[in-house]
Amino acid sequence: MGERLFTADDAWNGGFYELALEVGLCSDDMLRAALAAVWSHPDLEGCFADRGREPRDQPRMTPNCLESASHLFGVAHLPNGSRVACGTCLIREADDGPDRLVFYLPMGSLGAVYPAGPFPFGSERDWPGPWRYELEDWLAEVGLFIARSVPFRLGLIGFEVSGTAYAADIAAQGIPAERFVGYLWPSGGAVVYHRRTHD
Secondary structure, eight states: OOOOSSSSTTTTOSOEEEEEEEEESSOHHHHHHHHHHHHTSTTEEEEESOTTSOGGGSOOOOSOOOSTTOEEEEEEEOTTSOEEEEEEEEEEOSTTOOEEEEEEEEHHHHTTTSOOTTTTSSOGGGSOSSHHHHHHHHHHHHHHHHHTTSOOSEEEEEETOTTSOOHHHHHHHOSOSSOSSEEEEEETTEEEEEOOOOO
């Protein structure tokens, strides 16, 4: 029958670990370029349209869906050597809000390859080991890979972080010294990764 990634029990359940990029204001060209960049990352296979069928059972797609809330799906090769389901989603805010590209990993899939336990419930003793930093550092690398070809205003890394901060706020207040999420922040012509400091 072969490996089950998309159709494994609970594969898409439990919320999402995310790399959420604030791309800019209402630019189809920027979103299209960001989508192409993320799906060209060497650790990703995709993209596909149907999460209810395994990748081997459907054709690959060009990453060109620009409607708000449109999803594309794929397979991520993680630093520990495991393969898990992943996806992208576009969020296009009304009233001149920024466009966001969210690359996500479902906790149902991550829990099969990391000791995630009941994460995000409980405390660190309930989800032991350095897996979160390993995963977040890898997501940061994906974001830095995208930044080589597509500029973005802000990147957030963590559990369901999309929309929890905006580039305008960070520009005014700075990167927090105590951080419950990771930040990718353009500065001085480069993008700097500010690692999470607290659970």
